[in-house]
Amino acid sequence: MLVLTRKINEKIVISTDIVVTVLSIDRDQVKLGIEAPKDISVHREEVFEEIVRSNREAILDAGKRGEILSKYLRIHRHKGN
């Protein structure tokens, strides 16, 4: 792991277009500002992991029923089209 020491308002540049700024430090909390291109999504790790877990669970679980359900399914056409 690369370890860098930064002060408030100092930045880290990742690749050419991701910039992380240390905005404030309060005891054990650090506030970071992240600028990144729109195709890069940035999430708190625990929130990200929770959604990945939930997505997997929904898919795994649905897979068991997919075959049974499939005969009742038809393509939904958007009314506006």
Add this chain to the structure above:
Amino acid sequence: MSEGFVDINSLEVSEKDIINIKGGLIGMPELKRFILMEFDEDSPLHWLQSLDDSRIGFVVSDPSLFSDNYTVTLDKRVQEVLEIGKDDDLVVMVVVTVKGEAQEITGNLLGPIVVNAKKRIGCQVVLEDSEYSTEVPLKKMVDTSEKAQKTMVEIMV
């Protein structure tokens, strides 16, 4: 046909049926192209079927099955990803999990899928600062006549 599941090759899918989930589902970036399928006209549940992997599909629903006055806030990045224009309709879908013997149904209100229906672009959004969870139980009473169930989409400016 691959084992079980929806036989995507037999479906007559036209380009405008496809929903392009930008960046894929969270944690599954390879799953980008989906079609929305319905069980029956009035069902609040739909099936989101991957066109990239026929084995992958899951149940989605209107958020009102899980929460009244559900509010989804879209930040600038997501607005750009969804290419939201003035006359575009946004559709909010909740990923549904049906668990265990008891068939307990929960909805992921923390990470809804928002779709620009006109442009067929979708994105799984993380409501970072919300109180919503990934496992919200089904509401006891589903009263579809109740107007208070409306889902709100807020555009952050």
